[in-house]
Amino acid sequence: MKSFIFENRTRAYFGKGCVKEHLGRLARRYGQRVMLAYGGGSVKENGIYDEVMQILKDAGKQVYDLGGIMPNPTYNKVLEGARLVKEQDIHLIIGVGGGSVMDCCKAISVAAMAKKDAWENYLGHPGVIDFQPVPVGVIVTASGTGSEMNGGAVITNEESKVKTGKDYMECNPAFALLDPEYTFSVPKLQMVSGAFDTLSHIMEIYFSEPDESNVSDDISEALMKNVIVNLREAIKNPTDYTSRSNLMWDATMAENRIIKLGKQTDFECHMMEHQLGAYTDCNHGLGLAVIQPVYYRHIYKDGIKKFARFAQSVWGIPSEGKTEEELALAGVEALADFIKEIGLPTTLHELGIEDIDVLKKAAGSCALLAGGYRQLTHEEVFEIFMECR
Numbered sequence: 001m002k003s004f005i006f007e008n009r010t011r012a013y014f015g016k017g018c019v020k021e022h023l024g025r026l027a028r029r030y031g032q033r034v035m036l037a038y039g040g041g042s043v044k045e046n047g048i049y050d051e052v053m054q055i056l057k058d059a060g061k062q063v064y065d066l067g068g069i070m071p072n073p074t075y076n077k078v079l080e081g082a083r084l085v086k087e088q089d090i091h092l093i094i095g096v097g098g099g100s101v102m103d104c105c106k107a108i109s110v111a112a113m114a115k116k117d118a119w120e121n122y123l124g125h126p127g128v129i130d131f132q133p134v135p136v137g138v139i140v141t142a143s144g145t146g147s148e149m150n151g152g153a154v155i156t157n158e159e160s161k162v163k164t165g166k167d168y169m170e171c172n173p174a175f176a177l178l179d180p181e182y183t184f185s186v187p188k189l190q191m192v193s194g195a196f197d198t199l200s201h202i203m204e205i206y207f208s209e210p211d212e213s214n215v216s217d218d219i220s221e222a223l224m225k226n227v228i229v230n231l232r233e234a235i236k237n238p239t240d241y242t243s244r245s246n247l248m249w250d251a252t253m254a255e256n257r258i259i260k261l262g263k264q265t266d267f268e269c270h271m272m273e274h275q276l277g278a279y280t281d282c283n284h285g286l287g288l289a290v291i292q293p294v295y296y297r298h299i300y301k302d303g304i305k306k307f308a309r310f311a312q313s314v315w316g317i318p319s320e321g322k323t324e325e326e327l328a329l330a331g332v333e334a335l336a337d338f339i340k341e342i343g344l345p346t347t348l349h350e351l352g353i354e355d356i357d358v359l360k361k362a363a364g365s366c367a368l369l370a371g372g373y374r375q376l377t378h379e380e381v382f383e384i385f386m387e388c389r
Contacts, residue, residue: 024055192344300329
């Protein structure tokens, strides 16, 4: 394995009733003023907002709302939140929601305290956080991104049409509360797309060097199989606690940095989807489902042994009667078949993305990463987008 240093600053509280059991005690560790951030309002409809608000009030907190965080949070929304934090001298930010809410809260925690332009120096471009961001706690209501146990914040700059994210250890949430029952009310398509995002994260790490025997790849295979089995169960019974709890922890394990240890990681597919999202605001998990099999058809020969191992270890495809190349491609096609099985889109047309000029602009602005089995060109990214149509 490659050399590494591992750290995770987030304490996770997992299980049924964990919010009621722990939130009040955790909130009392901070000052009186709390910003409660959430998305489009579903937390008010399902009762989670009222439950959290009552716990905070019982803990003696003065709560300020920041609602309306969108699925692809924008830098303007980050700045809105940062203004509220500064105006009200907020001591703790609590995000209630999925990855978009959690990412936005972490970005706000930086923007509110930064002395320099937050986008240019930290969020849009790599930087060094040499100050203390506002403490963040998260309550997960939609699993998939794993944002609850890392410092990443994927934000879209609407003006420059750039969607990107940087992971700073200083931005890890202080605590994360994960009650699988909080995810029961998530619509089926959102649940499935979130679970596919989890699977995508794991694949992006797995399909990279080193390929010799290593702990991270072995854990990744177990996680991928777990996502596949439990997503099938959750589709059959959306309120099955076992499957939803497994999917929730799969998401956390995919992005708490553990399986990245000793790995280069790829994430080119995520870069392609991010720029597609920057130009079209498409759903992240749905965009990944369309792009990922096409991307892998382009690169599988460059990592043929790992793709063959993927076919056998994850999908259970026998090697008998197949060349290594045929086995590798069979694994990619098994992934494509699974995407159809779980009801996710397989073309950009299904996402309403038709404009070739938009695809050219998204491809031309896509970050080209060197961690995968082969580095793409902007021209090949455009080819992939066209094949996704």
